Amino acid sequence: MDLDPRINQDERVEPIEYKQPIQVGASEFQVTYLGTNLSEQERMAIKQVVLDNSDLFAWHPSDMPGIDPNFLCHKLSISKEARSIAQRRRKAGEERKAAIEVEVGKLLDARFIRELHYTTWLANVVMVRKPNGKWRMCTDYTYLNKACPKDAYPLPNIDRLVDGASGHKFLSFLDAYSGYNQIRMHPQDEEKTAFITETANYCYRVMPFRLKNAGATYQRLMNKTFSNQICRSMEVYVDDMVVNSSDISAHARDLTDIFQALRRHQMRLNPEKCVFGVLGGKFLGFMLSSRGIEANPDKFQAILDMKSPTTLKEVQKLAGRLTSLSRFLPRLAEIAKPILLLLKKTERFKWTQECEGSIQQFKERLSTPPILYSQSVA
Structure with missing residues (x-):
């Protein structure tokens, strides 16, 4: 399941x-x-x-007994100034309706949710297509999350x-x-997780995904x-x-x-x-072994396969990929300076020879998978 x-x-x-x-x-x-x-x-x-x-x-x-609520449960801390919001039910196509019915049935069988008749908070269901073609049911907790201060844990x-x-x-x-569903919602907060479907309203008995501080x-x-x-x-x-x-x-x-x-x-x-x-x-995102830490090969291969950027958006993507490998790229900021300057400029985009030299330096370094050796190996 x-x-x-x-x-x-x-x-x-x-x-x-x-x-x-x-x-x-x-x-x-x-x-x-x-x-x-x-x-x-x-x-x-x-x-x-x-x-x-x-x-x-x-x-x-x-097979899950669930975490003892006396040990830990999920409690919502809603701002005193916040007003409860009940979203209007959004229309859904027949395929989505059928998928929602199936997913709700699974959640009921798992005793993750219960039916609810009266509530002041109410959210819509959002169906997302998974890569395998199946549906994933999510809940739009936008307003409830806005009402909850961030847990700074x-x-x-x-x-x-x-x-x-x-x-x-x-x-x-x-x-x-x-995992998240092994944690019970605090009884006083269950009804605040309410969501609406074509046939009934339900709320979570366990901590759902998509809640701000889950x-x-x-x-x-x-x-x-x-x-x-x-x-x-x-x-x-x-x-x-x-x-x-x-x-x-x-x-x-x-x-x-x-x-x-x-x-x-x-x-x-x-x-x-x-x-x-x-x-x-x-x-x-890192590869661990007895030798130490290796960069995820998918990450450096993505840079090796990149063509020279022609738009600001592609430069942003390159900068993000380089940053994710910063532990394996000494003097990253220094070498990437011509590229990073493009992110600050407001005039027309121009990929310079200095930028090309920077990306080629990174590709040369990443052509041999870098390893950060552990102290015991070193």
């Missing part, structure tokens, strides 16, 4: 090697994955830990997380099953759940989790410890998106 509405999968944690399935459920199709570069002894050590904790994998929303520094997770021999990448609440949950593991044996950025260890014995212990934390707080994993015991993988 696909209830994961994340659109951008490019930055998801994933291994950079082949993976092999292991059965962890009653059916032969209920599997999770191990890395393929393990020795038989290493493979058996990790497999045993995973099998011993197979009850922590969810195959259906009914700090997100971790990405560079620190990547540095902390790199340079380890063994990695495991974990993914929570419909990411901050989820990071808070991760920090509380894994307070003894973060910066020691794992790194977490919102719903991206990586377990890192120097040897196989430590990795088995670290995984056992993390499974215990998951069980203690009633969190469940998505077995299809977890992989255990790999030697490298993608985390927050």
Whole structure:
């Protein structure tokens, strides 16, 4: 059952090697994955830990007990000056109506939503076509989000997380099953998440995506759940989790410890998106391995394939791509100065020889994949 509405999968944690399935459920199709570069002894050590904790994998929303609301739930903090707004129902074509009915049925079966008869807040449903042609149901919380002050809970520094997770021999990448939906809405705020459909109004019993401060609440949950593991044996950025260890014995212990934390707080994993015991993988847009940190090859290949910009918009795209690789490009600002100056000019666009020289320097550097070696390797 696909209830994961994340659109951008490019930055998801994933291994950079082949993976092999292991059965962890009653059916032969209920599997999770191990890395393929393990020795038989290493493979058996990790497999045993995973099998011993197979009850922590969810195959259906009914397998999720949910986070104890007394431990953490999502509460809306609405400005006192804000007025509730009930949006008028927007018209939808027959195909969208049918898709909405199907998605609402899934959410009702999962007990993620309930029907609502009276509400002062009301939002419309927005249907988005996924790359595979299926529909994704989103909720337009524009007005509700405007009424909520930003939760300033700090997100971790990405560079620190990547540095902390790199340079380890063994990695495991974990993914929570419909993670946000494992967090309950505060009972007083459920009705504020109301949305309208062709036949009825509903509100969320669990924290939905698209709420302004949902990411901050989820990071808070991760920090509380894994307070003894973060910066020691794992790194977490919102719903991206990586377990890192120097040897196989430590990795088995670290995984056992993390499974215990998951069980203690009633969190469940998505077995299809977890992989255990790999030697490298993608985390927050970077490639991690025992050697250190490597630039995501997709990112530097995008620059190598770029033609010289002919419009300001293309220059902006180039600048963004270069910035995302700044850790791997010493003297970035100095070399890119002719290009960056184009972003400040108001007169007619002109790609100069100096600009061309800059982009060619970057392409030459990126033609050999750069690596930031960990201190242990160095």
